[in-house]
Amino acid sequence: MGVNSNRVEDFSSHSSRSLKVSTEIPMPAAEPMEIHKVCLPPKKTTFQKLKHGLSDIFFPDDPLFRFKKQTWCKKLVLGLQFLFPIFQWAPEYNLSLFKSDLISGLTIASLAIPQGISYAKLANLPPIVGLYSSFVPPFMYSVLGSSRHLAVGPVSIASLVMGTMLSESVSPVEEPILYLKLAFTATFFAGLFQASLGLLRLGFVIDFLSKATLVGYMAGAAVIVSLQQLKGLLGIVHFTGKMQFIPVMTSVFDHRKEWSWQTIVMGFSFLLFPLTARHISMRKPKLFWVSAAAPLTSVILSTLFVFCIKSKAGGISIIGHLQKGLNPPSSNMLYFNGQYLELAIKTGIVTGILSLTEGIAVGRTFASLKNYQVDGNKEMMAIGLMNMAGSCTSCFVTTGSFSRSAVSYNAGAQTAVSNIVLATAVLVTLLFLMPLFYYTPNVILAAIIITAVIGLIDYQAAYRLWKVDKLDFLACVCSFFGVLFISVPLGLAIAVGVSVFKILLHVTRPNTMVLGNIPRTQIYQSLNRYKEASRIPSFLILAIESPIYFANSTYLQESCHSHRYKWHRHGMRTEKNGREKITPACVGKPCGKCDGEIASVQNLRVLWKERILSHSGGSSRRHLSFMEASAMTI
DSSP, X not given: OOOOOOEEEEOXXXXXXXEEEEOOOOOSSOOOOOEEEEEOOOOOOHHHHHHHHHHHHHOTTXXXXXXXXXXXXXXXXXHHHHHOTHHHHGGGXXXXXXXXXXXXXXXXXXXXXXXXXXXXHHTTSOHHHHHHTTTHHHHHHHHHOOOSSOOEEOOHHHHHHXXXXXXXXXXXXXXXXXXXXXXXHHHHHHHHHHHHHHHTTOGGGGGGSOHHHHHHHHHHHHHHHHHHTHHHHHTOSSOOOOOSHHHHHHHHHHTGGGOOHHHHHHHXXXXXXXXXXXXXXXXXXXXXXXXXXXXXXHHHHHHHHHHXXXXXXXXXXXXXOOOOSSOOOOXXXXXXXXXXXXXXXXXXXXXXXXHHHHHHHHHHHHHHHXXXXXXXXXXXXXXXXXXXXXXXXXXXXXXXXXXXXXXXHHTTOOSTHHHHHHHHHHHHIIIIIGGGGTTOBXXXXXXXXXXXXXXXXXXXXXXXXXXXXXXXXXXXXXXXHHHHHTOHHHHHHHHHHHHHHHHHHHHHSOOEEXXXXXXXXXXXXXXXXXXXXXXXXXXXXXEESSOOOHHHHHHHHHHHHHHHHHHHHTTOOOTTTSSOOOEEEEEOOOOSSSTHHHHHHHHHHHHHHTTSSOOGGGHHHHHHHHHHHHHHHO
16 A cells, blocks of 8 residues: 655644645655645544544444434334344245255254263263253244354353363262252353353454464364264273363373273264265365264164174263253252352353354354355344353353354355254254163264364365464464463463464554655555665655554654664765765554653654754654644644
8 A cells, every 4th residue: 555655734733623734655656745634533522532433333233223204114224124134034035945944954963962961971960961052042043043054052162171171170970950050151151241242242352362362272172072982982981070181191191901892883873974974074075964964873773783782882871861841940059159150250240251252153154155245243242142041041151163164165055044043953852752762872962062173173274374473383383382281261261362462463563664756657665575665865664554542652753763764774874974874754544542642742842852853954853743633643
């Protein structure tokens, strides 16, 4: 982008209504001078400034604009569509769309049922809770959600974090009822936190988790989840509850006597089957249904196999009895007082952030592929209310799953009715098919979890980070090893800390570059990037890739000193006094919303007094005036 060199001709007082600016740009050929008027912004009261600033932060989309100059009847319809997105597309729904949603919903159900049972085991909850969590939340989201392709249900990372944080204080084996109460309570607080972010328009909070840190965090969590499944794949009974790499591997080899060869053979055989199906679907996207049907097929085949050899399958553990029926109410199990309330709140906030980040990221990804918009604040409220309702109906934390949403997209889902079809299929399973899971081996659940989480290890994204930005790659590595060797919650804290540090680093240490003129144009570009760019005699033009304000004003002052000395060291000479006098022209943008402009102007005055901004004929005074004008008007 080209940068013009503007100069203020008259700025004698701040009360003047306009500024005369001449755009005299040194060019090889003489050009006529153009005079432009730069108007100062209109004066505003303190209340108007505060109102404008808060509107820009919290209501950039102006959600009430559509209600202006509308009749009461129209406002009612618009209000229903705003609160319940189902009213936007329901009037235009037809049989053709239903056929696509029906196929998509049934395909998702074949994946969601075995995954729901598996993720409940990952959270140290009864398997039936995983199916409960695949029934009520999809119904809720189909009414409140704005994404057409988001498939709702339990997810691996949130399940792992909940199981890890709760089991550190309460044993799911010794105190199963208390553990279940804390899980439902944590789900309630997760939903409350998510809905509050959406209601207060604070969705930008989750943006502190950058892509780089999420890549490392997800990969580390996927490795830990996979290693934890060695308990099921090897048939180990006494296994560590810790989630660090060293304790897990130590527990695996310390309990070698508990390894069951029958479980190992079955586990790795059925692990190979879904991995092969996943590879086929990745190579040929049209065969997506192969990967989607693999988990349910594995459950059916393994259950039939164990049933046929049940007299000789003493070394293979099975799920056992699962209660038939709909979700029982659990509002009476919410834990709002006692010594573990703080644990439930902390677990709810952490799992709420993780599930919210994943759900919105997945929804926006598939929305961009189909060229429609997903309202982030509406999604937060939908996911939050969904989890709050789920906590009262025996569900744990749910959100949009990437694997199931990818299946939904590839299967041709058109609207959120696919979630209704999914919930209906789970309802039929809960009412009539639960006895069929009695002989399902636990080892197959471990294989399903490994197959699901292995896709979270995105080594290609890590490699791209290394090639593009080494600092982002460092953030990715810190997150990965923090999760792997410290703990999952602390790994998340490290990820957030690294993201915030990176933001502060970019803000307080902005990039600067020396600009030169592209011959025969009015465009100025970096001298390092454009070989044809040439320096303007007697001027050092610096481009600052950040707003100028108090946090970086001192650094920019030092940067101006540094660039000036570098130019002198390269032997710039004139015929008169042997050294060329340089006028640095800083191309920057003060933030205009804090006292940064004051610090910027003060530092520029210091530069001028120190003769860094020196030029003959008093033009440095006018150049400084231009920068003062920029600081107070931009």
